[in-house]
Amino acid sequence: MFFNKLLPYEIPIxxxxxxxxxRQIVSIIFKEFNGYIPRVEAPYLIRYFxxxxxxxxxxxxxxxxxxKLESSNDKAKELLEVEAFEKYLITILKANKYAAYxxxxxxxxxxxxxxxxxxxxxxHTYYTFLKRYGITxxxxxxxxxESFLLKNDNELLEGLGVQNDEVKKHKxxxxxxxxxxxxxxxxxxxxxxxxxxxxxxxxAFYDEYQETxxxxxxxxxVNDNLPPVKEExxxxxxxxxxxxxxxxxxxxxxxxKEGEQKKEGEEKPKEGEEKKEEKKEEEKKEEEKx
Numbered sequence: 001m002f003f004n005k006l007l008p009y010e011i012p013i014x015x016x017x018x019x020x021x022x023r024q025i026v027s028i029i030f031k032e033f034n035g036y037i038p039r040v041e042a043p044y045l046i047r048y049f050x051x052x053x054x055x056x057x058x059x060x061x062x063x064x065x066x067x068k069l070e071s072s073n074d075k076a077k078e079l080l081e082v083e084a085f086e087k088y089l090i091t092i093l094k095a096n097k098y099a100a101y102x103x104x105x106x107x108x109x110x111x112x113x114x115x116x117x118x119x120x121x122x123x124h125t126y127y128t129f130l131k132r133y134g135i136t137x138x139x140x141x142x143x144x145x146e147s148f149l150l151k152n153d154n155e156l157l158e159g160l161g162v163q164n165d166e167v168k169k170h171k172x173x174x175x176x177x178x179x180x181x182x183x184x185x186x187x188x189x190x191x192x193x194x195x196x197x198x199x200x201x202x203x204a205f206y207d208e209y210q211e212t213x214x215x216x217x218x219x220x221x222v223n224d225n226l227p228p229v230k231e232e233x234x235x236x237x238x239x240x241x242x243x244x245x246x247x248x249x250x251x252x253x254x255x256x257k258e259g260e261q262k263k264e265g266e267e268k269p270k271e272g273e274e275k276k277e278e279k280k281e282e283e284k285k286e287e288e289k290x
Contacts, residue, residue, distance in 0.1 A: 031221075
């Protein structure tokens with residue numbers, strides 16, 4: 001999806017953009033984890049880039065592959081290295097491995113469950129059916145689903161041609177009706193909108209690179225386990241600390257002492273020459289007297 005129709009020279013730019021977006025999210029949302037991502041958040045971050053693995057695929061495939069790419073074992077088990085996550089994400093995006101199903105496939109899957117052909121499913125029936133086939137939901141996921149349906153209820157019903165008076169009578173918190181056709185339309189539309197926004201950001205990222213031939217500065221992430229970077233001396237460095245100042249002063253003081261010693265050495269011969277000249281003048285005066 002992200003790498004479709006890219007020219008060969010554009011692929012590294014898209015890869016860098018993906019890493020840029022991951023680090024932007026990490027630097028804002030997961031800043032306190034010091035360069036790591038909580039394992040439980042990995043599927044949500046993957047879905048942000050419009051890849052939709054099932055929960056079993058996350059556990060059996062995604063997390064396993066990310067762990068193989070990690071460079072260190074000296075970390076908490078509940079965390080993932082950002083660098084390893086980036087590599088894995090780019091790999092599945094290139095293959096579009098967990099792309100969303102198209103509209104007709106999704107609607108047809110719901111219709112199989114809709115035995116009475118009402119155009120909707122009861123949420124309890126829906127969850128029970130999925131659980132029967134090993135697809136379970138946490139309480140948080142169920143609450144998130146019902147919250148989504150509640151917030152978008154009017155739009156979902158209007159998409160099915162339901163009249164305004166019927167919309168007002170509908171209460172999803174009591175009826176728990178899941179209008180799947182309109183829901184699918186809504187979700188796929190939101191996915192497309194999100195993709196368009198990401199591609200708009202990529203276009204700005206691409207234009208900046210083309211203008212400067214340098215990638216935009218990558219958002220910084222903190223990782224206490226990474227080795228410190230050795231900084232090379234720069235011409236315009238900040239003032240050194242007290243220890244450095246003392247080290248700088250020592251050679252300067254030594255040079256000053258050497259200079260003083262040289263001056264003393266130069267002054268001594270001068271004094272000897274003056275005395276010799278005085279003696280010569282005295283000898284001349286004595287000869288003139290004689």
